[in-house]
Amino acid sequence: MSYTNIQRVRILYKTILKLHRGLPEELQILGTNYARDEFKRHKSCNSTEAEIFINEWTNYAISLAEQLGLRGPHTGTRLLGAPLAQCDIEKLRDEQVIQLYELMQEAIKSKQKEASKR
Known part of the structure; x- marks a missing residue:
């Protein structure tokens, strides 16, 4: 199935918000607000910037998913970030x-x- 650019961005945004639910509360709020602002800011960017934007946020989502694991952070012993x-x-x-x-x-x-x- 092929998605339009808008659909790809929407799916990516929702994925990031879901991943943020696995973060400690302060980081969840900070990350969600930052992502929301960035996605709003890039609504009208050109196609080259949009592709870079999507790639970078996709890399972020993959990295965060790897750090959180399947069930969120494990008792805070694992550092988040890179x-x-x-x-x-x-x-x-x-x-x-x-x-x-x-x-x-x-x-x-x-x-x-x-x-x-x-």
């Missing part, structure tokens, strides 16, 4: 670097909140 290579950072546009920095700041705040609860 290091970002310098060559990948160099490919980012300025606004993407800013966005990545803001995401890092939110992750740090979330980690500090969690530590202060203990």
Whole structure:
């Protein structure tokens, strides 16, 4: 069965949201909000950007599925995420670097909140 581009994006988006349900609550909220914003932002991009967008988010979904396993994170002993290579950072546009920095700041705040609860 062949899907249209819109159908592919919709299926990918729903898959990502389902995968996010397996994350700890703070990461789920952060990831879902980020994905929602990114998918909205790319609604009217050109076909070349759309293909790159779909490929990158597909890779993210595959990576997250591998990290979560079949039943979500196992008691928090397994770290989620992957290091970002310098060559990948160099490919980012300025606004993407800013966005990545803001995401890092939110992750740090979330980690500090969690530590202060203990």
